[in-house]
Amino acid sequence: MFESFKKYILSRVVITDAEFERIAAVSTIRRLRKKQYLLQEGDVWRFNAFVVSGLVRLYRVDDKGTEHVVNFAKENWWTGDRESLLSGKPSKFNIDAVEPTEVLLIGKEEFDVICREIPAMATMVHDIIQKSFVATQNRLLVHKDFTAEEKYLDMMEKYPDFILRIPLGMIASYLGITPETLSRIRNQVKK
Amino acid sequence: MFESFKKYILSRVVITDAEFERIAAVSTIRRLRKKQYLLQEGDVWRFNAFVVSGLVRLYRVDDKGTEHVVNFAKENWWTGDRESLLSGKPSKFNIDAVEPTEVLLIGKEEFDVICREIPAMATMVHDIIQKSFVATQNRLLVHKDFTAEEKYLDMMEKYPDFILRIPLGMIASYLGITPETLSRIRNQVKK
């Protein structure tokens, strides 16, 4: 259960078994069924969440009730609403499971203690956030300047497994296009 | 010269005068004329850059030679290409001055030493990057799901001074729309 989490951490930084035990001690596992919420709009997000297996989506709902997918997180990715975590304010997002999913949760306070006690963890977090920032900025470029087809091809190249695992409608929403358009693009692409 | 930088740091964290002197000792000032480059595509970006006064833009140039503005940075903002800084690879971006600008530069190595010696600085950096990440993600939402007019109004609300200081063409590029469309929107908006 915690093995994949340990493997993940060790692939990025060096910590001792004892240190990992301290981390495991403050971690809890939550199992989500398909469509089950991990976070609902209006709640305050207080965790660091690591996806052990499965796949979740983070999305917001506009005034018309339309869902807009912000991103996905699969096994060995982190998820959550950093804005709410940092500010302590209610989240404007929802997170729910696209597939049956296991998530490892560490409360904000416990996580901060861990980072203070184990500097390697702080380093790892800093590193991940920096990379997330770069990745998000690159995604912004794609959205700002690419056509619908280019955006789809870019996604295929970067995350081919998302294309296979996620229903068309959610991919369309993630790309900021309609399901109809994505369906046509797929026909087009496979010639 | 370094006063505004000091004021900026002290508004975010607590450091001593002696500590600031250490920071100032590794800082250099670069003055840029309008249109002068701070970074050119293909070069490796090795700095942390704080805008003391003026305004710069970060942009990329596509295969057709079209410029796409990624973001702007004005006084008391940081700029640079974190992707190149982290990876050590050549940058795919350019940075140049929109207005005559003064930038304070700290080399990557020196900056890392500072952060190790002065933990408050490390904290500050971590904090800034987290906020940048959140801001970029929010911008992504705007670009993905808003109309041209909504994007412009959002920018007016968040950065009214950018609207005044930056030429129309660059704002259009930042918003991912054509100058013609932005010109029409402006007419529309002022009714």
Added chain:
DNA sequence: GAAAGGAATTGATCTATATCAAGTGCCGGA
């Protein structure tokens, strides 16, 4: 295993925004 409801496809329009094309104004350099 049948029925029901959502998800994807396909087709026919519609619309926001891009593109192309003049014209106007204004700023910077000689």
Added chain:
DNA sequence: TCCGGCACTTGATATAGATCAATTCCTTTC
């Protein structure tokens, strides 16, 4: 001070992608 050129505006047309609508295809669910 004048000139040249870029930046912005305004108009006419083109187009990518949205919207609306009908049909088929899967999944769930009982």
